[in-house]
Amino acid sequence: xxxxxxxxxxxxxxxxxxxxRLTKPIRRASTQPKPQPTTTTTTTxxxxxxxxxxxxxxxxLSLTYSFTKYFLASALLxxxxxxxxxxxxxxxxxxxxxxxxxxxxxxxxxxxxxxxRNLHVGDVVSFKHPxxxxxxxxxxxxxxxxxxxxxxxxxxxxxxxxxxxxxxxxWVIGDNLTWSRDSRTFGALPLALVTGKVVxxxxxxxxxxxxxxxxxxxxxxxDALD
Amino acid sequence: xxxxxxxxxxxxxxPAATLTLWLTTAxxxxxxxxxETSFIQGTSMSPSLSPAYHTTGHRDLVLWNKWISHSNGxxxxxxxxxxxFRSPTRPDCNAVKxxxxxxxxxxxxxxxxxxxxxxxxxxxxxxxMEANADPHGGSGGVVVPPGHIWVEGDFWRKSQDSNAYGxxxxxxxxGKAMLVLWPWERCATxxxxxxxxxxxxxxxxxxxxxxxxxxxxAIRAG
Numbered sequence: 045x046x047x048x049x050x051x052x053x054x055x056x057x058x059x060x061x062x063x064x065r066l067t068k069p070i071r072r073a074s075t076q077p078k079p080q081p082t083t084t085t086t087t088t089x090x091x092x093x094x095x096x097x098x099x100x101x102x103x104x105l106s107l108t109y110s111f112t113k114y115f116l117a118s119a120l121l122x123x124x125x126x127x128x129x130x131x132x133x134x135x136x137x138x139x140x141x142x143x144x145x146x147x148x149x150x151x152x153x154x155x156x157x158x159x160x161r162n163l164h165v166g167d168v169v170s171f172k173h174p175x176x177x178x179x180x181x182x183x184x185x186x187x188x189x190x191x192x193x194x195x196x197x198x199x200x201x202x203x204x205x206x207x208x209x210x211x212x213x214x215w216v217i218g219d220n221l222t223w224s225r226d227s228r229t230f231g232a233l234p235l236a237l238v239t240g241k242v243v244x245x246x247x248x249x250x251x252x253x254x255x256x257x258x259x260x261x262x263x264x265x266x267d268a269l270d
Numbered sequence: 271x272x273x274x275x276x277x278x279x280x281x282x283x284x285p286a287a288t289l290t291l292w293l294t295t296a297x298x299x300x301x302x303x304x305x306e307t308s309f310i311q312g313t314s315m316s317p318s319l320s321p322a323y324h325t326t327g328h329r330d331l332v333l334w335n336k337w338i339s340h341s342n343g344x345x346x347x348x349x350x351x352x353x354x355f356r357s358p359t360r361p362d363c364n365a366v367k368x369x370x371x372x373x374x375x376x377x378x379x380x381x382x383x384x385x386x387x388x389x390x391x392x393x394x395x396x397x398x399m400e401a402n403a404d405p406h407g408g409s410g411g412v413v414v415p416p417g418h419i420w421v422e423g424d425f426w427r428k429s430q431d432s433n434a435y436g437x438x439x440x441x442x443x444x445g446k447a448m449l450v451l452w453p454w455e456r457c458a459t460x461x462x463x464x465x466x467x468x469x470x471x472x473x474x475x476x477x478x479x480x481x482x483x484x485x486x487x488a489i490r491a492g
Contacts, residue, residue: 120295127302159361174439175417210391210435212359236356237441 128155132246133170135182139218139225143168143255144182149247151182153240160214160235165191166259168242169216174230182242183226184258187215189235196228197221212236219258306334306445308354310366314423314430318462319352319366319450331452332366334445347372347419347440349471352447352462355421358435364444367431370467371420373440374474378411379403383426383433383469392434399436411472412437419443422469424462 099106125131131153138146153170157163165185173179187193187209196202200221209215213232218224227233246252309329310320322328334354339346347353347369357363371377379400385392399412414420418437423429432438450456 117292117295120299123299123302124295159356172441173417174441175415177417177440210359212357212361234356234358234361234439234442236358236361237439238361 126155128158130154131240133180135245137181138223139220140168140182140184141220141223143184143219143258144242144245145247148249149245151242152244152246154243155240157241158239160238163214163235163238163241164188166257168255168258169214169238170240170242171216171233172237172239174233174237180239181226183216183218183224185214186217186227186259189213191215193227202228207232214238302336304335304337305448306336306354307331307451308334308364313428314425315352315366315368315462316425318368318424318465328453330450330456333448333451335448336445338443338446347443347446349375349473350463350465350467353419353421353443354445354447355438355442356444357430358438358442359430365430366447367421367423367429368462368465368467369419370422370432370469371414371471372474373414373416373418375414375420376411376472376474377414377420377432378470378472379433380426380469383422383429383431385430385434392430395436396433411470414474417441420471422467424465424467426468 099109132150133153135144135149135151136147144151151170157167157169163169163185165188168182168184170180170182173181189209189211191209192206193209193215194202195205195207198204207215209232213234215227216233217226217228242255244252244254309331311323311329313320313324316323319332320328320330332352349369349372351369352366353369354364354366357365379396384396387393403411412420414437417440419440420432421438422431422433447460447462449458449460451458
């Protein structure tokens with residue numbers, strides 16, 4: 045009745061509501077009695093609903109659930125990425141000085157080289173310290189298993205004895221020979237302690253930089269070398 | 271018609287892939303940080319673990335606690351513990367041995383446990399340790415340096431342990447044995463408890479500041 049007299053078009057929601065109101069069945073006195081439902085003893089259970097549909101009933105519950113889910117997922121994936129692929133860590137100390145600064149240098153460690161896989165002499169590696177549990181160090185590999193290395197510092201005293209690096213071990217030395225505690229202190233390093241190879245160094249001043257091989261063939265200035 | 275795998279493959283593939291991804295990532299993270307299970311191969315830990323390995327080949331499944339302390343506090347390694355560690359000679363292999371000595375301890379080398387062979391690298395390492403055995407205190411033996419432990423297998427006849435490669439770095443240790451899970455008869459038991467190692471160990475003073483004490487001991491020993 046209103047609909048017929050209205051000059052303007054009503055918004056769709058109201059139209060719908062009006063239509064539903066109008067299309068409601070009109071209760072009339074029926075001549076035939078309704079069939080009475082037979083009483084049966086059936087237990088009714090609530091319709092099973094999924095967890096997400098249940099959580100949708102409360103906005104607070106839903107928010108907590110999705111937050112937890114995404115937090116857990118990112119934590120798991122980040123752990124796997126840091127443990128098995130790449131990790132960026134802040135290096136500290138003077139033992140690798142010409143190559144890595146004593147502070148404010150970040151090293152990108154590739155975990156694909158963990159436990160000595162595909163490593164060669166001259167690579168800079170990160171490893172768990174064999175003497176101090178929970179500490180990590182970065183040094184350069186000078187000898188791989190089977191290689192012969194000098195026990196002490198060349199030209200700085202020491203016995204000058206040659207050692208053969210045992211199976212499954214490597215010999216690591218810092219680039220800053222005078223101020224570095226390395227294989228000269230703790231002996232051959234088990235390759236199982238190597239956590240990865242340093243592939244890039246980052247600092248805010250110089251940006252990203254690659255690492256040079258660091259070991260060049262030695263040239264004698266005179267032939268008087270016995 | 272009910273939805274089936276053939277009619278709507280994506281409806282089943284997507285949840286299945288999600289579930290697989292969740293389970294895999296969670297399992298890897300759990301194995302790296304909290305607990306791990308592994309079978310004990312070989313006879314080196316018999317009679318404590320895998321005692322029937324040399325006859326029937328049955329292996330024990332052991333649950334490892336990987337949340338171990340990095341210090342010398344109450345939760346750290348003790349003498350008699352069974353540890354899982356990366357082999358120092360083969361980097362991609364794991365090994366299982368018993369902790370016999372902690373840092374600062376003096377181990378008397380047992381000639382029975384000398385690695386076989388006259389000129390094998392292992393026996394040469396053992397001979398060098400025997401030759402450098404510290405006469406300090408009149409007892410001789412090898413002093414375990416700071417940050418290291420002395421590990422030995424229970425089966426002295428065949429065991430690749432500290433007698434072959436010297437003291438083991440604690441950084442190599444990945445976990446400590448909690449329980450045996452399989453076989454069913456020995457499930458949830460700890461058969462290694464109570465085993466008395468025949469190796470003579472003079473215990474060093476490892477207090478709360480064990481690092482410093484061990485270092486002092488090592489310096490004193492030369």
